[in-house]
Amino acid sequence: MNAAEVTSTVETRALPNTVTFGFVKALAAELSKGQVELPSVPEVVVRLQRALSDENASNESVVKVLGAEPVLAAKLMNMANSAALNTSGRMIADLRTAVARVGFNIVRSAALSFAVEALRRASEYQHLTKPLDDLWKNSVQIAALSHVIARRFSSLNGDTALLTGLMHNVGRIYILTRASAFPALIADPLTFNSISRDWHMNVARAVLENWRMPDEIVDAVGNYEDLDREMRGPVTLTDVLSLATRLENNRAGGDIAAPDEFLLRSLQRLQLQPKDVHTVLDESAEEIAALKQALGG
Numbered sequence: 696m697n698a699a700e701v702t703s704t705v706e707t708r709a710l711p712n713t714v715t716f717g718f719v720k721a722l723a724a725e726l727s728k729g730q731v732e733l734p735s736v737p738e739v740v741v742r743l744q745r746a747l748s749d750e751n752a753s754n755e756s757v758v759k760v761l762g763a764e765p766v767l768a769a770k771l772m773n774m775a776n777s778a779a780l781n782t783s784g785r786m787i788a789d790l791r792t793a794v795a796r797v798g799f800n801i802v803r804s805a806a807l808s809f810a811v812e813a814l815r816r817a818s819e820y821q822h823l824t825k826p827l828d829d830l831w832k833n834s835v836q837i838a839a840l841s842h843v844i845a846r847r848f849s850s851l852n853g854d855t856a857l858l859t860g861l862m863h864n865v866g867r868i869y870i871l872t873r874a875s876a877f878p879a880l881i882a883d884p885l886t887f888n889s890i891s892r893d894w895h896m897n898v899a900r901a902v903l904e905n906w907r908m909p910d911e912i913v914d915a916v917g918n919y920e921d922l923d924r925e926m927r928g929p930v931t932l933t934d935v936l937s938l939a940t941r942l943e944n945n946r947a948g949g950d951i952a953a954p955d956e957f958l959l960r961s962l963q964r965l966q967l968q969p970k971d972v973h974t975v976l977d978e979s980a981e982e983i984a985a986l987k988q989a990l991g992g
Contacts, residue, residue: 714879715886722873722894731901733810733865734872735817739764740810747799748907754794757802761790764809770991771797771805779985800854803908804838804861808991811868819875826871831991833943834864839986840939843979844972848965849930859915859932860939861990862908866899866916867891896920922957926964937961942972 725731743760746752761768768790775793776786780801787793794802811834814820815827838860845856870891874880880887900917915932918924919940924933938961945958954962954969962969976983 714877715890718874718877718880719890719894722870722890722898725873726897726901729901729905731869731898732905733814733869733902735814735820736810737764737767737813739767740806743767743802743806744906747803752799754791757799758791758794761794761802767805767809770809771802774801774805774989777985777989779982779989798854800852800858804854804858804990807858807861807865812991814868814872820872823871823875823881827868830864830868830871834861835987835990836943837861837863837936837939838990839983840942840976841935842986843975843983844939844965845932845935847975847979848967848971849935851930851932851935855909855912856932856935857986859912859936862899862903862912862916863919863936863940864895864899865902866895866897869898869902870895922960930965934961934964938965938967938972942976 841860842857846853919936
């Protein structure tokens with residue numbers, strides 16, 4: 696979103712009070728200037744993002760950064776040895792082998808999990824523990840579903856889909872932490888949820904661009920809710936993420952065997968019937984549970 700688009704959005708939106716206007720204006724200014732970064736992100740995660748964004752990144756350079764933070768290194772080791780990601784059953788004992796086995800996208804997933812844990816522990820956000828926990832649990836659920844959908848119903852890489860699902864709530868997390876300085880807004884869930892719904896995708900796109908995430912992940916996180924997007928050609932990460940979120944929304948509100956119109960459109964994009972997905976999710980229940988445990992959800 697460029698500066699002109701942001702300014703137009705702020706000027707035309709019907710804002711109920713000065714508190715809300717002040718928050719949205721500040722959010723728009725941050726987007727215009729590109730000043731969008733999750734708070735309380737550990738320095739090691741920043742260094743890791745920088746290393747991973749280098750097209751010439753090597754396993755050795757990534758291992759060197761990971762080795763400087765024992766907690767993050769241990770998280771990656773746990774993920775590499777988890778039932779979901781270690782299908783061979785051979786346990787890994789060193790970080791170098793772990794990175795080689797799981798690849799950079801799982802390293803990115805471990806880094807995001809580590810960063811969100813640091814955010815949830817930060818003293819200034821203790822009053823937001825419940826909504827932050829809910830957002831992270833939802834991220835982990837969508838990540839696990841995206842992983843299964845990509846592997847079972849497309850030729851896309853499952854680990855890339857997992858990372859994409861994990862990232863999809865980054866915009867909502869950022870907006871929630873920024874709103875902590877506006878207690879009156881937090882106390883008005885209807886208004887806050889409306890702002891989060893309208894702005895989270897643009898915010899997420901800005902955060903991921905700052906992190907130099909692959910374009911396909913940025914596009915998916917920035918467009919998965921747009922059901923009017925062009926839906927031709929091979930299945931994309933956007934399609935996988937859209938289906939995963941629609942499945943979860945439908946499951947939370949009823950029964951995936953009786954899909955709403957939005958879920959039906961997502962299913963049609965992958966040429967699936969509700970019963971196909973229902974069967975696969977049942978068959979993949981243990982895999983989904985293992986992925987959620989590995990990600991800390």
